[in-house]
């Protein structure tokens with residue numbers, strides 16, 4: 330009689346455990362997608378291999394594209410050392426003249442770090458290369474390309490925005506202010522040591538699939 334008396338209690342325990350166990354089921358599928366999170370945080374150290382190169386060697390291998398459509402490397406004026414603010418600072422960037430609305434292209438593949446507006450640069454973009462070793466700064470834009478967002482992976486030559494005169498650019502001189510800096514601080518991209526991009530601009534500004542003259546893309550004649 331005693332054993333029989335306990336049977337219903339056992340059944341109750343089993344029934345109570347049932348619903349408690351069932352929610353544990355999805356735990357396995359939840360863990361499964363974990364390896365699908367390859368996007369490194371901004372402060373992740375760059376891959377080891379590129380660091381074996383000097384900064385200059387690395388930039389040379391990136392074969393940067395002139396970030397304005399249709400502009401050849403030799404046509405980018407040497408404005409890097411020009412005085413600014415009455416001689417208080419040097420420009421440490423290049424100004425690439427183009428008609429308003431000309432596509433601004435990504436100089437390298439990589440990732441968009443920040444879209445921001447400020448009084449000097451106007452509408453601007455900070456982006457980085459695949460190893461997050463350099464910061465590319467694009468300023469005075471007329472606007473952003475549609476669908477651009479912070480964190481977006483970009484291809485070399487991808488349209489990021491359009492040439493304009495926002496910020497302190499003369500309203501009758503649309504141009505892209507293009508600046509290259511070493512990526513040393515994940516929060517202050519503008520503070521890295523600057524590099525004159527001209528020696529490293531190796532390709533004509535051209536959107537992917539439309540290049541006719543880029544050195545890296547042989548053209549059948």
Ligand SMILES: [Zn+2]
Nearest residue numbers: 422423424506
């Ligand atoms: Zn400038």
